[in-house]
Amino acid sequence: MRKASQTYQQDILVERRSSIFTQGEERDEGDCARGDWPLSRGANKGSRSASKGLTSASVSARKSCRAHAMPAHQEPLSINHIECEKDSVSGAVSQRACAFCGARVVLNPITDAFHIIHGPIGCASYTWDIRGSLSSDSELFRNSFSTDMSETDIIFGGEGKLARAIDQVVQAHRPPLIFVYATCIIGIIGDDVVQVCQEAENRHGIRVIAVQAPGFSGHKAMGYRLAGEAIMQVFGSQPRLRSSGGRQDNQRDQSDPQDGERDQASGINILGDFNLAGEMWIVKNYLKQVGIDVQCGITGDSTYAELLRAPKARLNVVQCAGSMTSLAKKMRDNLDIPFIRVSFYGIKDTCDSLINIAQALGDELATERARRFCAEQSAALQPLMRRYRQQLAGKRAAIYVGGGFKAISLIRQFEELGMTTVLVGTQTGRPEDYVQIRRMVKAGCVVLDDANPAELERFMLDKGADILVGGVKERPLAYKLGVAFCDHNHERKQPLAGFVGVANFASEINYSINSPVWRYI
Template structure:
């Protein structure tokens, strides 16, 4: 039986805050919808942190070249990190005419024999989806022969955006992995982290605090994840959704199938980190756990406050413009406010209605919610007298032209900004950016202009 997900059903998501006002769903496929990343890329981003699995792209070799190693997702997997290997069937013209299923099966056999992965994800691409290769049938037979999970991921680029691809990846995990293995033991405080990719080790900033409280991360989708653990995810007591947009379908369906409640949190900044840890404890419903959590938060906040004091003096009165996406439109803004910045604008181009509401609540009525940051951010910098631009690498040139400091806070960043320690990392980087002599030199007039 084929397991290809139905796109229209995925777009009609009851757990989405504005689904009732947009009956067609949040991610309608329109011309140009994939310009910010296609569905195939989104699926790979979501699943690549599983370092113990092989990630086989069934398509032309150019597809893997466009999306390989897009994020610095750290792993503690002691074996071979399979995400560091580009695996593709390399579909060519002959395969388009005669079909690529035989090549796909041969590739799977070779990967299992050479690398012994815990599972194999097989990604459909535009070409192989259009010629009709049955990756479900190939994966089903290969799983019977090799005895490890073979997961078809139906996310060819043409079906929609990167966010839809993430949702399709979650659907593949829910269909083929979750509930297929029982854990060796369970505890009253087992949770799953969903939408946490451990980019630059963000997850490792707050999971030690959870461990101090006796809260165990049973599985993740997919930061520092393990195939064996995600297969046991149905035994968790709580799902914690860290990225509130792309994977919202998964915890909602797990609640329906397994009775697991879910909450949505952020671990950026002091306020949100504290609120997230307390929300997890309260959702687990143990009075002693809640008491211990409040004590831990008070201790961590007091220590953080003392270490942030020198930075607050530097950042007092400074203004920042934030151009990032999704829940970071308000979560990073919250972290900046914790440091003493005034956030005068944030981008909401890729944010949900719920994200926009939170951004407005955090920033106030005077701040600008940018819907077209590419054309707006330069003007807003001039109008507000902003001192700092936080965005992805492409916006560096805007900061240079406007002669203000710049910090990269997108997925290409090289340092963790999650949790309490991550806020200190962010403070250090922003201090360095504001004091960087490069920006002072750029701001000088050329000798012939004096």
């Protein structure tokens, strides 16, 4: 686990992780200048001291530092002083998921891969078709496979069961790629999952990759890293085909990615788009119009064969930075592919991203085409945006999303709609994200890390938010508070990326904020 500073810097706007506090507590709103705020009643009484060291509970319950203190701090903010990316506090009603969930959601959209969850049944049930990733080809990845470990398996070990499970999947479906996820108890009971997977590779001549993602190893961001490592393994080597019965045609279309022949490189990879509501297709289509080849989308609507092409790309563009930065860094370090961060949410970010990609490739023609394409598309949206601005100007938005980069895009999108962002929270935002968020938001905006429902409620009401953008668990909370809602997570039903996404987003925000139902509360 990453160590973060225990000292609280006066100008940090990030609400401490899992800042659980009592409703109705008196808060000194203007005072952001103390180094160490006693916040909760418990902390004042000293009764929390026992929890120090074990978790961050004792220092977690911070007051919200209001942005009106911002102008006083002109010097660059040191990211070392932002506390985020830490574990949730014991006893918190955290909105966050675990490492397994992170790995699963990242790898799930690979459409011809099979996913076997090695552990008791729950982890497979909850992640069965967990996100609406669309596929242009096989839908098989949407099935849910588990070893459904029972008590006797726990006692006697699950290696044999796992090996048989892999055999059964291979016999029935012959997928080119299988991911095996080891959940919480597998490491505890000592199953050697890596060995079982290796042996299965040898037996069947297909890739069988172990993803050791026990939930206790960290939160979702840890799972993203593990997924990145698994994808690196996919790139890394061929299946060791020892038995003659294995499928040979997996071997086609594979070049050794480690050969260092970068001069053959072309095109880009899109990292961190999971093709929710077909967003990967929208982005790929834009790139096609601009004249940029896409080797592989990672992982939305990708296949094993496409993944093997990924090392040939000249550039990685990272869309969901929270989930994919670690993979991008590994690909940069090991495969010599540089990366840039992009976002296709909102007009400005979509335009900037397309142009930046073309420029990063040094392709002047494509850059010119991108400029023209973006100018056309933006202009075409303007009448629509003007109409929505009339409906939405002055409305206040609250944002609670997974990653920091998406939050940044959303702040901008709300600006484009004439709205003000009054609350920003993320589950896995990184210090740099928070620095940027702080620069972007207007005075009075509350910034939270790993917020819990009580905090979201308090600050949404405090700040008079008209709409919350969040995920599945936040929707009913918002409605209960009389706040409109837009799902910008797994349950989005229309694409929110690209220019078409801008129109969809504005329409969703508008119909939720201006629904006639609000009149009857």
